[in-house]
Amino acid sequence: xxxxxxxxxxxxxxxxxxxxxxxxxxxxxxxxxxxxxxxxxxxxxxxxxxxxxxxxxxxxxxxxxxxxxxxxxxxxxxxxxxxxxxxxxxxxxxxxxxxxxxxxxxxxxxxxxxxxxxxxxxxxxxxxxxxxxxxxxxxxxxxxxxxxxxxxxxxxxxxxxxxxxxxxxxxxxxxxxxxxxxxxxxxxxxxxxxxxxxxxxxxxxxxxxxxxxxxxxxxxxxxxxxxxxxxxxxxxxxxxxxxxxxxxxxxxxxxxxxxxxxxxxxxxxxxxxxx
Amino acid sequence: xxxxxxxxxxxxxxxxxxxxxxxxxxxxxxxxxxxxxxxxxxxxxxxxxxxxxxxxxxxxxxxxxxxxxxxxxxxxxxxxxxxxxxxxxxxxxxxxxxxxxxxxxxxxxxxxxxxxxxxxxxxxxxxxxxxxxxxxxxxxxxxxxxxxxxxxxxxxxxxxxxxxxxxxxxxxxxxxxxxxxxxxxxxxxxxxxxxxxxxxxxxxxxxxxxxxxxxxxxxxxxxxxxxxxxxxxxxxxxxxxxxxxxxxxxxxxxxxxxxxxxx
Numbered sequence: 001x002x003x004x005x006x007x008x009x010x011x012x013x014x015x016x017x018x019x020x021x022x023x024x025x026x027x028x029x030x031x032x033x034x035x036x037x038x039x040x041x042x043x044x045x046x047x048x049x050x051x052x053x054x055x056x057x058x059x060x061x062x063x064x065x066x067x068x069x070x071x072x073x074x075x076x077x078x079x080x081x082x083x084x085x086x087x088x089x090x091x092x093x094x095x096x097x098x099x100x101x102x103x104x105x106x107x108x109x110x111x112x113x114x115x116x117x118x119x120x121x122x123x124x125x126x127x128x129x130x131x132x133x134x135x136x137x138x139x140x141x142x143x144x145x146x147x148x149x150x151x152x153x154x155x156x157x158x159x160x161x162x163x164x165x166x167x168x169x170x171x172x173x174x175x176x177x178x179x180x181x182x183x184x185x186x187x188x189x190x191x192x193x194x195x196x197x198x199x200x201x202x203x204x205x206x207x208x209x210x211x212x213x214x215x216x217x218x219x220x221x222x223x224x225x226x227x228x229x230x231x232x233x234x235x236x237x238x239x240x241x242x243x244x245x246x247x248x249x250x251x252x253x254x255x256x257x258x259x260x261x262x263x264x265x266x267x268x269x270x271x272x273x274x275x
Numbered sequence: 276x277x278x279x280x281x282x283x284x285x286x287x288x289x290x291x292x293x294x295x296x297x298x299x300x301x302x303x304x305x306x307x308x309x310x311x312x313x314x315x316x317x318x319x320x321x322x323x324x325x326x327x328x329x330x331x332x333x334x335x336x337x338x339x340x341x342x343x344x345x346x347x348x349x350x351x352x353x354x355x356x357x358x359x360x361x362x363x364x365x366x367x368x369x370x371x372x373x374x375x376x377x378x379x380x381x382x383x384x385x386x387x388x389x390x391x392x393x394x395x396x397x398x399x400x401x402x403x404x405x406x407x408x409x410x411x412x413x414x415x416x417x418x419x420x421x422x423x424x425x426x427x428x429x430x431x432x433x434x435x436x437x438x439x440x441x442x443x444x445x446x447x448x449x450x451x452x453x454x455x456x457x458x459x460x461x462x463x464x465x466x467x468x469x470x471x472x473x474x475x476x477x478x479x480x481x482x483x484x485x486x487x488x489x490x491x492x493x494x495x496x497x498x499x500x501x502x503x504x505x506x507x508x509x510x511x512x513x514x515x516x517x518x519x520x521x522x523x524x525x526x527x528x529x530x531x532x533x534x535x536x537x538x
Contacts, residue, residue: 003363010356011368014375017419021390022378024397038396079289086286089279098286105293107523110480111500112516116296118508119303119312126299126312159293188281217383219483224504234385241389241487251393254386265381 029251040247048252058236058253062260065233068147068222069215072154073208076162079155080207084166085196088173099167102160110157114224117153118144121225150226154215162207169203170196202271209268213261233257297520304510304517311508321514328511331499338496341410342478345417349474350467352418353425357466360426361433379423388487391416395488409493416488417481421474428473432466 029048031040052058087098105113120126121144128140143149173196181191197204219234226232233253241250299312304322308315325331356376359366366372379387395405395412405412436459444454482497489495503512 003359003366006355007359007363007366007372010352010359010376011372013352013419013422014356014372017391017394017415018375018378021394024393025386025390028393038400079285079292082282082285083289086282089282101290102293104523104527105297107476108297108516109497109500109519111482111497111504112300112512112519113296115500115504115508115512115516116300118504119300119513120296122312122508124310124313126303129313156292156296159289213381214383217385219385220501224501234383237385237389247393250389254389257383258386261381261383268381269377 025251025254028247029255031248031251033246033248038247039245045248048248049256051249052252052256057231061231061233061236062256064230065216065218065257066260068150068154068230068232069212069218071151072158072215073162073211075151075155076159076211077204077208079159080162080166081204084163084170087163087167088170102163106160111220113156114153114221117149117156117225121149121152144225145227147227147230150222150230153221153225154218157221158211158215161210165203165207165210166200169200173199202274206268206271209264209271213264213268216261217257297516300513300516301520304513306510306513309510311510311513321510322518325511325514325518330494331496331503331511331515334494334496334499337410337493338479341414341417341495342475345414345421345478346471346474348414348418349421349425350471353422353470353474354429354463354467356422356426357429357433361430376426377423379420380427384481384483387420388416388484391419391484392487407492408488408490410489412488412490413485413493413495416484417474417478420481420484421470421477424473424477425467425470428466428470429463432463436462
C-alpha cells in the first residue's frame with residue numbers, strides 16, 4: 001500500500017480537525033468581543049487576555065481548578081497504590097477478575113455514576129436517611145454541593161485511570177527485591193518506602209498526571225456536585241461561552257489553561273515514552 | 276497490621292467505593308417510590324416511565340448512531356495513523372503527526388469542545404458548510420477523539436507483532452496487499468476491535484464536547500441526562516442506569532461465552 005494513500009487522509013483530517021481549531025482558538029482569543037453573530041470581530045487585540053488579568057475572578061478560577069485537580073490526583077494516588085499492589089499480588093486468574101471489576105464502572109456511564117452520588121449525598125438522600133435512621137443525626141447533614149462531594153465524585157470518576165499505570169509498574173517490579181529487604185529484617189512500611197516507592201515513582205507520577213490533566217478542566221462534576229462558589233476554570237469557561245456569550249474571553253481562558261497544562265502534559269509524555 | 280492485610284483492606288474499600296453507588300443506583304431503580312433512593316416496594320414503573328420518555332429514547336438512539344459512526348471513522352483514521360507511526364520510521368513531519376493525533380488524549384474536554392465549535396463556526400461563515408450543527412458535527416468531533424485512542428492501541432499492537440511473518444509471506448510470493456490481508460490484519464484485528472469499542476464508549480459517555488459542537492437538533496443521551504440531573508434527580512435516572520448496567524453485563528456475558536466457544 002502506498003504510504004501517501006495511508007498518510008494523506010490522516011494528515012488532512014488532523015490539519016482540519018486538530019491543528020486548525022487550535023489556530024482558530026488563538027485567533028478568537030485575540031479577537032474583539034462584538035454584538036454580532038458570531039459575537040466577535042477578528043483583530044489583534046489583547047483585550048480578552050487583559051480581562052483575565054484585571055479580574056481576580058479568572059485567576060482564582062484557574063488556581064482553584066489546579067488545586068482541586070491536585071487534590072483529586074493525590075486522593076486517587078493514595079487509594080490507587082494499595083489497590084494496584086493488591087491486584088498485582090493476586091494470582092493471575094483472580095487478577096483478570098479484579099482488573100475487570102476496576103474497569104467495569106467505566107462502562108456504566110460517567111453521568112449515571114454522578115447521578116448515583118447525587119442520590120446518595122442529597123439532603124433527602126440515602127446516606128442522610130441511613131444516618132437519621134440510626135439516630136446519629138436529627139436533621140440531614142449538608143453533604144451534596146460541597147467541596148468534599150465534588151472531590152468524591154472526581155476521585156470516583158478518575159480512580160481506575162490512576163490504578164492502571166501503577167499496576168503495570170508493580171507487575172514489572174522484581175519481587176525478589178522486596179523479599180531480600182524482608183530477609184534483612186525490613187518491615188513492610190520500610191520496604192514500601194525504600195524499595196517499592198522509589199522503583200515505581202515514574203509510574204506514580206504518570207498516574208498523578210493522568211488524573212490531574214483532565215481534572216483541571218473538569219466541568220460536569222463541579223457543576224452538578226460542587227458548591228455554587230466553586231468557580232473552577234472549566235465551569236467559568238462554559239459560562240463565559242454559553243451564558244455571557246463572550247467568545248474572546250472564553251477562548252483566552254482556554255488558551256491560558258492550555259499553557260498552564262503544557263508542562264504537566266510534556267512531563268506525562270516523557271514518562272509515557274520511558275515507561 | 277501486616278502489609279498484606281492493609282492492602283486487602285484498601286482493595287476491598289476501593290472496590291466498595293467504586294461499586295456501591297452503582298449497585299444502589301440499580302437496586303433503587305426497582306423501587307416504586309417517587310423519591311429516588313427510597314424503597315417503596317418493588318415496581319417496574321420507572322422503566323415504563325423511561326420507555327415513554329420520548330426525549331430520552333430519541334436521544335439514546337441518536338447517541339448509538341453517532342457512537343457507531345464515530346467509532347468506525349475513528350478505527351479507519353486511528354488505524355492508519357497507528358500503522359504509519361509503527362511502520363513508516365522517520366517519515367517527514369512525524370513529530371507533528373504524532374503530536375496532532377495524540378493531542379485529544381491530553382487536552383481538557385472544554386478546550387477540545389470549544390476549539391472544535393469555533394472551527395465549525397469559522398467553516399460555516401467562510402464556506403457555508405456545515406449548514407448548522409447537530410449530530411454530524413458531534414460525530415466528526417467524536418471521531419477525532421476516538422482516533423487518538425485507536426492510534427495508541429494499534430501502534431502498541433503493531434510494535435508487539437513479529438514483522439518476519441509478513442516478510443516470510445512476501446518471500447513466498449505474496450503481494451504486500453495479500454500479506455497485509457492474510458497476516459497483519461488478523462494480528463491487529465483484536466486491537467482494532469478494542470479501539471472501536473473504546474471509541475464507541477467514549478462517544479456514548481461524552482457530554483462536554485457534544486454540548487459545544489451540537490445544535491438544537493442534536494441532543495445526545497448524555498446531554499439529555501445532564502439536563503435531567505441539573506433539574507434534579509428522578510427515579511428515571513435510576514432506571515436508565517439499570518438498563519445500561521444490565522445491557523453492558525449482558526454484552527460482557529455474551530463476549531465471554533463467544534470467546535470460550537472459540538477455544
